[in-house]
Amino acid sequence: MDEESTSHATSESERIKLNVGGKLFETTLSTIRSGGPDSLLFALSNRPSNDPNPVFIDRDPEIFSVLLSLLRTNHLPSTARRFSKQELADEALFYGIDSHLRSATAPPPFSGIDAAVVSFIRPASEGLPSTISAADNGAVWIAHGGQISSYDHNLIHAGTIRTHLDEIDSICRVWPEIAAVGSKSEAGLHFYNFSGSRHVGSVNWSDPSDPRIFKARVNASTASESSVFASFDCTHKENCILEVDKEKLQIVSQIARQSGNQAKNMVPRKLTWIPATGVLVGSAAAGGAFGYSGYVRLWDRRSGEVVWEANEPGSGRSSRFGDSFADVDVDVEELLLFKLCSKSGDLAMADMRFLKDDPWIYLKEKNPSLVNYSGEGNSYVLHCYKGQVFAARDGGLEVWSRVQEGESCGVLRESDAEGFYRRNFVDKREDSQRGIIKKIEGGGDRLFVTREEVEGIEVWESSHSAGAIPVL
Amino acid sequence: MPPFGGSQSIGFSQFQQKHDSNIVSIDVGGQLFQTTRQTLTSAGPKTFFSRIAESSPLYTPFIDRDPDIFSLLLSLLRTGNLPSKAKNFDLQDLIIESQFYGIEALLINSLSNPSQLEPFNLQKSLLLPLNGRDSPSTFSTTPYGSLHVAHGSKITSFDWSLRRKSTVLTHFTAVDSLLAISPEVAAAGANDFSGLQILDLEKGHVRETLNWENVTKSGSTVQAIGSSPEQMFVSFESCRRNSNSILVYDLQSLLPVAEIGHNEIFGADIDSAIPATKLQWVEGYNLLMASGSHSGPSGVSGNIRLWDVRSGNVVWEVSEKVDCFADVAVCDGLNLIFKVGVNSGEAFYVDLRNLSNGENNDSNNWVCLGDKRKVVNGKKEGIGCKIETQGSQVFCTKGGDVELWSEVLMGKGNRRVEQRILKKNLMGRVRDMGAAKVTNLAFGGSRMFLTRKDQESVEVWQSTCREI
Numbered sequence A: 001m002d003e004e005s006t007s008h009a010t011s012e013s014e015r016i017k018l019n020v021g022g023k024l025f026e027t028t029l030s031t032i033r034s035g036g037p038d039s040l041l042f043a044l045s046n047r048p049s050n051d052p053n054p055v056f057i058d059r060d061p062e063i064f065s066v067l068l069s070l071l072r073t074n075h076l077p078s079t080a081r082r083f084s085k086q087e088l089a090d091e092a093l094f095y096g097i098d099s100h101l102r103s104a105t106a107p108p109p110f111s112g113i114d115a116a117v118v119s120f121i122r123p124a125s126e127g128l129p130s131t132i133s134a135a136d137n138g139a140v141w142i143a144h145g146g147q148i149s150s151y152d153h154n155l156i157h158a159g160t161i162r163t164h165l166d167e168i169d170s171i172c173r174v175w176p177e178i179a180a181v182g183s184k185s186e187a188g189l190h191f192y193n194f195s196g197s198r199h200v201g202s203v204n205w206s207d208p209s210d211p212r213i214f215k216a217r218v219n220a221s222t223a224s225e226s227s228v229f230a231s232f233d234c235t236h237k238e239n240c241i242l243e244v245d246k247e248k249l250q251i252v253s254q255i256a257r258q259s260g261n262q263a264k265n266m267v268p269r270k271l272t273w274i275p276a277t278g279v280l281v282g283s284a285a286a287g288g289a290f291g292y293s294g295y296v297r298l299w300d301r302r303s304g305e306v307v308w309e310a311n312e313p314g315s316g317r318s319s320r321f322g323d324s325f326a327d328v329d330v331d332v333e334e335l336l337l338f339k340l341c342s343k344s345g346d347l348a349m350a351d352m353r354f355l356k357d358d359p360w361i362y363l364k365e366k367n368p369s370l371v372n373y374s375g376e377g378n379s380y381v382l383h384c385y386k387g388q389v390f391a392a393r394d395g396g397l398e399v400w401s402r403v404q405e406g407e408s409c410g411v412l413r414e415s416d417a418e419g420f421y422r423r424n425f426v427d428k429r430e431d432s433q434r435g436i437i438k439k440i441e442g443g444g445d446r447l448f449v450t451r452e453e454v455e456g457i458e459v460w461e462s463s464h465s466a467g468a469i470p471v472l
Numbered sequence B: 001m002p003p004f005g006g007s008q009s010i011g012f013s014q015f016q017q018k019h020d021s022n023i024v025s026i027d028v029g030g031q032l033f034q035t036t037r038q039t040l041t042s043a044g045p046k047t048f049f050s051r052i053a054e055s056s057p058l059y060t061p062f063i064d065r066d067p068d069i070f071s072l073l074l075s076l077l078r079t080g081n082l083p084s085k086a087k088n089f090d091l092q093d094l095i096i097e098s099q100f101y102g103i104e105a106l107l108i109n110s111l112s113n114p115s116q117l118e119p120f121n122l123q124k125s126l127l128l129p130l131n132g133r134d135s136p137s138t139f140s141t142t143p144y145g146s147l148h149v150a151h152g153s154k155i156t157s158f159d160w161s162l163r164r165k166s167t168v169l170t171h172f173t174a175v176d177s178l179l180a181i182s183p184e185v186a187a188a189g190a191n192d193f194s195g196l197q198i199l200d201l202e203k204g205h206v207r208e209t210l211n212w213e214n215v216t217k218s219g220s221t222v223q224a225i226g227s228s229p230e231q232m233f234v235s236f237e238s239c240r241r242n243s244n245s246i247l248v249y250d251l252q253s254l255l256p257v258a259e260i261g262h263n264e265i266f267g268a269d270i271d272s273a274i275p276a277t278k279l280q281w282v283e284g285y286n287l288l289m290a291s292g293s294h295s296g297p298s299g300v301s302g303n304i305r306l307w308d309v310r311s312g313n314v315v316w317e318v319s320e321k322v323d324c325f326a327d328v329a330v331c332d333g334l335n336l337i338f339k340v341g342v343n344s345g346e347a348f349y350v351d352l353r354n355l356s357n358g359e360n361n362d363s364n365n366w367v368c369l370g371d372k373r374k375v376v377n378g379k380k381e382g383i384g385c386k387i388e389t390q391g392s393q394v395f396c397t398k399g400g401d402v403e404l405w406s407e408v409l410m411g412k413g414n415r416r417v418e419q420r421i422l423k424k425n426l427m428g429r430v431r432d433m434g435a436a437k438v439t440n441l442a443f444g445g446s447r448m449f450l451t452r453k454d455q456e457s458v459e460v461w462q463s464t465c466r467e468i
Helices: A029-033 A040-045 A061-073 A078-082 A085-095 A098-105 B037-041 B048-054 B067-079 B084-088 B091-101 B104-111 B372-376
Strands: A015-020 A023-028 A055-057 A116-121 A129-134 A140-144 A147-151 A157-162 A170-175 A178-182 A189-193 A198-203 A217-223 A227-233 A239-245 A251-258 A270-274 A279-288 A291-300 A306-312 A325-331 A336-341 A347-351 A380-385 A388-393 A396-402 A421-425 A437-443 A446-451 A457-461 B023-028 B031-036 B122-129 B136-141 B147-151 B154-158 B165-169 B177-180 B185-190 B193-200 B205-210 B220-227 B231-238 B243-250 B256-264 B278-282 B287-296 B299-308 B313-320 B325-331 B336-341 B347-351 B367-369 B387-390 B393-398 B401-407 B422-426 B438-444 B447-452 B457-463
Touching (some): A015 A061, A023 A029, A029 A061, A040 A085, A061 A078, A061 A085, A085 A098, A129 A170, A129 A446, A140 A170, A170 A217, A170 A227, A178 A217, A178 A227, A189 A227, A217 A270, A227 A270, A251 A279, A270 A325, A279 A325, A325 A380, A347 A421, A388 A437, A396 A437, B023 B037, B037 B048, B048 B091, B067 B104, B091 B104, B136 B438, B147 B177, B154 B185, B185 B231, B193 B220, B220 B287, B231 B278, B231 B287, B278 B325, B299 B325, B336 B387, B336 B393, B387 B438, B393 B438, B401 B438
Parallel strands (some): A015 A055, B220 B278, B325 B387
Antiparallel strands (some): A015 A023, A116 A457, A129 A140, A170 A178, A178 A189, A189 A198, A217 A227, A239 A251, A336 A347, A380 A388, A388 A396, A446 A457, B122 B457, B136 B147, B185 B193, B193 B205, B220 B231, B231 B243, B243 B256, B299 B313, B336 B347, B393 B401, B401 B422, B438 B447
16 A cells, blocks of 8 residues: 555565554655654564564554655645544554654744734633743743633643732743743742643742842843843832843842832843844833833843843934833844834834944835834834744734845945834734734744734634635 | 554555555545554444454455544544544434444544643634523533433433434423433432432433432422532422431432431421532542522522541531632532622632631631622622632632632742632633623533523534634
């Protein structure tokens, strides 16, 4: 049934016969060994080549035929649709070729200009997500109520833990099984382990010399290779960032202590770690009656010093006075800083390698269909993922993506750089009516979006399938 | 079970007459299947499969059945789970086929195992309609998810797959307490009809009537039924309401074993006049929890007792006068007794391991999960609230909503004696909120069942991945 098509010249000794649950399969040793040296199939192939009898495996032959095609072609055959993702994953795990299956079932590289909602993940209870965290393999954690639900790379529910917090406002991946959670209503950064579903540690900001520092709450957190950074603030707004060791779950250092008495030194609401330069980016933006105000600040992790900062509304140096940003995000790979202007709705970019007094380059609108689109909204979210910048204004989701050009550009010159990015809508008009976007997270070639007062989260993926709709 | 056989032996080829002693071939409806002896014997002794496994390897048995369903059941034997293509088949066909092969127990185990209950993942997924116009008064489940529902004078029983049902008529005008003894047998009683009837729900007749009589030889009504793996407990009250008792029966023979807590009422001793209206067996402690309450002009009062059935002694007892319970349940997994206050509507707990026994055990023992000030509430916010436990989870109904209380396990560094952290989770989606009041709540298999006021159906909550 499964003929080896490569060549008839393949010698007898390089072929192997398998009897899976009563069905005979014949393949080459190279195919069966492509699963890797740790797989069960590799182990089975190490037998005397003069043995004419097939190896017997007591498993379902139909799933095996799917997995054998996967090994042969690196693609899942269409017959795989008869099996659930869970079943294929279990069976692939049995044969030890789960990484093969994972790479074959992973969605294609995420492209904001060609993405659609593929599914909604809805936790069974208390379904309004407060925050989410996506992993590089496409798995996601959803914090809802005081619970955290974990979904694996197939987006299958892997487990739910209940934390002692009533509302989780920040969540960060410390280890694949350990989450650091913080709440704006309860003090401390808390670590929960999914295996065993229990609390494994807590970190609190305290200062023996300052009795006012107590019950500090976590506003944002991010993780580096070895540490977790969390921004804490007290009820009287004094704030700082604590660096916590990932192994010991203990405080290593305190950086960026600020008094919090003004908008330009309030607690960072967003933290991003830049591994390439060892710099921590913190930002905060608050909307008030007189518009937005806030700051972006870069701290050197070793010295704890501020390397660069931008406060808005600034002192007038900015060419766009009065158009302060509503959100900031960092493209960690490209070392670019992006801000979304609250009044004009423009997106501005700054190269982190050449930061100066006013490094912002305002990207030009080139898409004619968007010229008449008023960028005004009440809620703004900016998120960089895979070299693309996703911006949400109320319910609408747009993407700024770079046009691929032949020549390489070393230094961004303002005159050229303005036109590098094109703006497009990711969503359809009906998508934008589902509710105001609260959070965007990218991970594993998926984009996860949460909306205000909407249960569950949206999963956006790119796809190579045309999805033609038959019309009768 | 070893998944592959015969690397050390000579192997198998269907064209050769050499046979691996470990590999078994079966011809089902013209299709050849091969498996190992271990896989077949995992079906259990004295089944169809174990006989094949013991038969001669030289002979290929032929089974004149559908090969497609057989392949599903073989996967079930191999992995313990049905493959997803089983969804293309009607579960009823699978059940009939598994009964033919004698492995229905394996099928039940994979689809309706109580250990697979995922409290955080339960969602409303099925409605089981009840014919006629009576809304369910009570219902009872078996551990593997069969369900008996009493509505009006009828009892409708659903099998574990929730695919088949049958209805029988009882002598009662309304059944008030029901216990599922097995998928076919139930014990039923009523507040206004004398005697406990053991009903054969398959044949629809009364197998036996159990009665308790006090000295005056008046009849007695059933107030509550409970069971342990070996025994059945029935709370009787005499028809003249002047005495009450809890009787212990052997579950197999249905013969009375013991009588505990016999009260005869003389004068105005109101406390002894309250019969137990809930009986729950506490497996981990070998105790029977019995609770009953009474609503009078001075408010609701009641008592909770923990009985040692063997000695017939009360191990612990509490009388409730302030914010008496609306419902009580013991949670074995957490070692806690839970109640919902009838006035406050809040949940409370007390630790089973350090129950203070004595005269001064008033309501101070209870740790309130919620607003403590509501204890002296004039309103009765908790009336009709139900509380049930399953494993280490506590389910509490409030109006139309179900709350799930779970303990947060705090790790190292939290050794000091302090209040345990129990957190409330509201079950269901936003659209499920504010539905009609929940009247009964129970668990069976990996599912939760509930009934609502004035609704002639049973709601089934299950996890998406375990839906049947």
